[in-house]
Amino acid sequence: xxxxxxxxEAQADLDHGQVVIVTARWLLIVVGxxxxxxxxxxxxxxxxxxxxxxxxxxxxNFVLLARLLRRSPVLPPVAYAASALDLVVVTILxxxxxxxxxxxVLYFPALVALSVAFEPLVMIEYAxxxxxxxxxxxxxxxxxxxxxxxxxxxxxxxxxxxxxxxxVYWFVEHDRRRRLERSSS
Amino acid sequence: xxxxxxxxxxxxxxxxxxxxxxxxxxxxxxxIGAGTIFFLWTAQKSTQVAxxxxxxxxxxxxxxxxxxxxxxxxxSNIVQITAASTIDVALVSAIVLxxxxxxxxxxxxxxxxxxxxxxxxxxxxxxxxxxWLTLIFTASTAAVYAAICLxxxxxxxxxxxxxxxLATLAAMGGIGTFxxxxxxxxxxxxxxAKG
Numbered sequence: 001x002x003x004x005x006x007x008x009e010a011q012a013d014l015d016h017g018q019v020v021i022v023t024a025r026w027l028l029i030v031v032g033x034x035x036x037x038x039x040x041x042x043x044x045x046x047x048x049x050x051x052x053x054x055x056x057x058x059x060x061n062f063v064l065l066a067r068l069l070r071r072s073p074v075l076p077p078v079a080y081a082a083s084a085l086d087l088v089v090v091t092i093l094x095x096x097x098x099x100x101x102x103x104x105v106l107y108f109p110a111l112v113a114l115s116v117a118f119e120p121l122v123m124i125e126y127a128x129x130x131x132x133x134x135x136x137x138x139x140x141x142x143x144x145x146x147x148x149x150x151x152x153x154x155x156x157x158x159x160x161x162x163x164x165x166x167x168v169y170w171f172v173e174h175d176r177r178r179r180l181e182r183s184s185s
Numbered sequence: 186x187x188x189x190x191x192x193x194x195x196x197x198x199x200x201x202x203x204x205x206x207x208x209x210x211x212x213x214x215x216x217i218g219a220g221t222i223f224f225l226w227t228a229q230k231s232t233q234v235a236x237x238x239x240x241x242x243x244x245x246x247x248x249x250x251x252x253x254x255x256x257x258x259x260x261s262n263i264v265q266i267t268a269a270s271t272i273d274v275a276l277v278s279a280i281v282l283x284x285x286x287x288x289x290x291x292x293x294x295x296x297x298x299x300x301x302x303x304x305x306x307x308x309x310x311x312x313x314x315x316x317w318l319t320l321i322f323t324a325s326t327a328a329v330y331a332a333i334c335l336x337x338x339x340x341x342x343x344x345x346x347x348x349x350x351l352a353t354l355a356a357m358g359g360i361g362t363f364x365x366x367x368x369x370x371x372x373x374x375x376x377x378a379k380g
Binding site (some may be wrong): 003012016017019020024027031035036038081103105106108109112113115116147149150151153154155157158160161162165167169172173174175176177181182184 | 204205209212215216218219222223291298299302304305308309312316341345348349350352353356357359361362363367368371372
């Protein structure tokens with residue numbers, strides 16, 4: 001079992017998984033806008049930044065969707081950068097709301113979408129970075145009066161869990177395709 | 186659909202369960218790990234430790250059994266693993282509904298930090314199971330969680346929090362089953378290319 005598949009296979013994973021990533025990103029944008037527009041925060045500056053970020057994400061996603069519709073192959077650096085942008089936008093939303101921001105749950109669909117499409121090594125890097133960054137943010141920003149440690153540990157572990165499950169699923173399907181290829185040749 | 190095609194689809198569905206259930210087993214190990222950390226870290230009274238660790242021990246026994254069968258290449262069938270996942274959701278729901286600790290005193294329902302335990306369970310189920318079953322399982326889990334949180338909906342802010350959580354929980358089922366379909370069509374494409 002290798003964490004780095006052959007280039008052709010990694011590209012096929014990316015091509016097949018890109019539609020899921022794009023769909024998950026639309027969900028992130030719609031849910032994010034819904035939450036921002038419904039009972040917005042009192043700070044106009046904060047709201048401006050949040051909406052601008054989501055619209056930027058929408059623009060990026062539209063470009064990626066257009067490539068998908070034209071059946072153009074996905075360029076790995078573009079796919080990796082777009083997914084990194086997803087995670088950065090969620091992090092900015094979490095940071096901008098301060099305290100125990102409920103928007104951290106948006107990390108889950110973003111991580112799951114990339115966990116099967118990206119090669120395992122890249123997925124591990126993204127998952128570790130996300131869990132690490134969020135862990136630091138949550139540990140420093142959760143309100144006082146509660147014991148932060150167990151809450152942060154549980155959340156970080158669950159973020160790692162969904163990425164890990166995606167990775168295990170990637171290996172299961174990879175092995176099944178190999179098995180089929182061997183049996184049909 | 187001709188009988189051969191039906192047989193092939195049945196065989197493929199059985200293989201989905203056979204090979205895929207390891208994802209569910211790993212998701213449950215994470216659940217057990219998180220539960221253990223949380224209960225041992227937060228409980229202050231010995232009765233709390235004893236009560237809190239009981240569901241974790243039950244889950245461990247269940248997962249040892251399922252993992253053991255998998256390692257012996259005698260994986261469980263669809264009924265057994267659906268029942269195991271239902272037990273996961275029931276336990277998490279019970280914890281969200283009643284468990285209070287000094288970590289977050291008085292926080293149950295919408296305020297409970299344990300709702301994150303639903304995510305890997307829903308995802309793993311969706312990766313492995315047929316779409317109709319995933320739809321039922323995800324919708325039931327979301328409905329149970331919404332029902333638990335309903336008494337805590339006192340403002341638009343709390344409603345927003347619930348909507349956000351329900352949308353992301355549903356996304357676990359949706360993304361999982363989307364990948365399930367994509368992987369299945371990739372296998373078909375591979376077989377088709379081989380003629």
